[in-house]
Structures are given as C-alpha cells and as structure tokens.
Amino acid sequence: MALMDFIKKQFIDVIQWTEDTDGTLAWRFPMAGMEIQYGASLTVRESQMAVFVNEGQVADVFGPGMYKLTTQTIPVLTYLKNWDKLFESPFKSDVYFFSTRQQLDQKWGTPQPITIRDADFGAVRLRAFGNYAYRVADPKLFHTQVSGTRERYTVGDVDGQLRGLVLQNISAAIAASGIPFLDLAANQLKFAEVLAQQLGPEFDKYGLKLEGMTVQNLSLPEDLQKVLDQKIGMGMVGNDMGKFMQYQTAQAIPKMAEGIGGGGGGGSVVGDAMGLGAGVAMGQVLAQSLAQGLQGATATSPHAAISAAAANAAGQSAPATVQPMKPDEVMAMLEKLGELKTKGILTEEEFSAKKAELLKKLV
DSSP, X not given: OHHHHHHHHTEEEEEOOOOOSTTEEEEEOOOTTOXXXXXXXXXXXXXXXXXXXXXXXXXXXXXXXXXXXXXXXXXXXXXXXXXXXXXXXXXXXXXXXXXXXXXXXXXXXXXXXXXXXXXXXXXXXXXXXXXXXXXXXXXXXXXXXXXXXXXXXXXXXXXXXXXHHHHHHHHHHHHHHXXXXXXXXXXXXXXXXXXXXXXXXXXXXXTXXXXXXXXXXXXXXXXXXXXXXXXXXXXXHTTOHHHHHHHHHHHHHHHHHHHHHXXXXXXXXXXXXXXXXXXXXXXXXXXXXXXXXHHHOOOSSHHHHHHHHHHHHTTTTSOSSOOOBOHHHHHHHHHHHHHXXXXXXXXXXXXXHHHXXXXXXXX
C-alpha cells in the first residue's frame, strides 16, 4: 500500500500556477522526478499563458482555460515524442507559466543630460524621466530570447535592458518627429506618444508589448536654461533695444540698492533706506542716459548703440570740463558699469576706459 502511494505521488494530475510573488514574468513548474499523467488537468488563468517544452523545443502554447492533456490537446507534443501508445503512458515535459498582465510604473530617466539635434537651437542637452508599462505578449519568443530555462524570471531581471532601450531611442524619437524641443517640453503627452512609437518595435523583439509611456518631466541643464531664459526675454521685447536696456536696468536696481545700503551688516535702517533711494535714482538716471545714447547713436549695429548709451551714462557726452563727483556717486556708477560688462554689454576695454574717466572725477 505504501509503495502504491509513493508511485501515485510521482504522477502529476493538476498543473497550475498562482502568482505568489509580484513582478514574476516566467515560472517553471516543478517537475523534478515526476511525470505528467495522461489526462491530467492544465489550468491557465486569465493574465497567464503556459508553454510546454519538450527536449529543448517549444511544443505547445496554451492560453487561458482548462485543458485535459491528451493526444487531442497536445498534437505537436505527440508528434515530437512519436508515441505509439496513443499517449497512454505518463510523460515528462518542462512546463513554463508566463504572466501576461501589465507591469505598471516601470521607471526610466536620463542619469546624465543627453544631446539631441533641435530645429530651433541646433543642439540641446536635455534631461527627462517618466514611467512605462508593458506585458509579455509572445511567451514563446520571450522564452527563447530572454527568460530561457531559469526557474523564475522577474521584472527586475529585464529592467536594466528596457530602461537602456528607452534612453537609446530618445534622440531617435525626437529626430524622427521633427518637433522642436520647446514644443515637446510644452506638450509632454505628444513627446510620450512619439517615444512610444519609436520603442514599440524594440519591445516586440523580446516578445513584449509596450502598453503605455509617460513623460513626467523634460528640462535643460541649468546653464542652458539661463540661455533659454535670455532668449525668451529678447523675444518679449523684440528688436527694441531701448526696452531691453530698460528691462535689464530694472532687474539690476534691487541688487544695486542692496550693494550700496548693505554695508557690512551693521548699517542702520536709515542707511538702508538711503541706499535703496540712491539705487532707484541711479537706475532712473542710467535708464534716461541709455535711452539718449540709443537715440543719438549713428552706428547701425546694436553693439555700437549700446556702447554709445553706456558712454553717455558714464558722462562722456558731458562738456569738456571735468565735473567733480562724490566718491559714492563714482562707486555707484562703477558698480553699474561692472554689471554691464558682466552681461557682455560692455567690453573689457570700454569698461576700463570709463573707469579711468570716473576716477578722474573724484572730488
């Protein structure tokens, strides 16, 4: 009786899989030392598929449903085994289950900025990140190309390869779309669609189907973002250099007032107020001088107009007699000229010349 019980335990009557671990893509049914009984039951649940592998070859693929394993349900396996007993004897075969449900919220991102060719800027380095979802669509191809004979194959095992595919195809996707970077950044949904179209065939090669792609952020490195901000600012004022200079002056006034009234941390409230007032007054005088210089400049290039305005602001257009200036006034003017040099509006030579002129005017 004990011998019969032992023999019965060697025969498998029910083959099934209930996922006990999240993220499993492929799982091999335990077959060590056991044989599948003729007429055994194979249960494949929704979101699953089963693959029979016999002597290294994929024999049959089963979708969701319940099957009785007979010569009618496994004709290919019967042909490979070449059984002459109508499949009445127990048999051995590797059985793999595959999860076909969507694997959601898979992360992707650019660890370093990547360079793309752009219609507006020529070349742009950008960062991007988001997530995607996929599922096993062709278990036979996934088995032969990816998971193989491993007992268990998980999402983590293929994660690095898939994220690499995403990063590899970002540049190609943008180039194929012909959409400028600014339009893609403003419409991340469109960018996700373009990227998904590019990636779909790459996922198909592994027996996977890309079900969804999202782009959560698309940005430039900080230095390029500053350049873009300046370009946007120029676009707002158009070709009116006078307005642009007024805009630049207005931005510089708070910093100027802070530098004049800040002292060393020991200035009084009155001193701060005086510093702020001096900064505002200085900004108004400089804006008027710049406007006069722009109107009176005969040069056709913007740089010549800016240089003329800066020269007027520094007092170059004043009468030949050198007018004395107080030290505070000279320092304020030097600070402003230094800002213009930093922004590239004045050259080093122009700044040095104006500095020398101002120092001569000290009382």
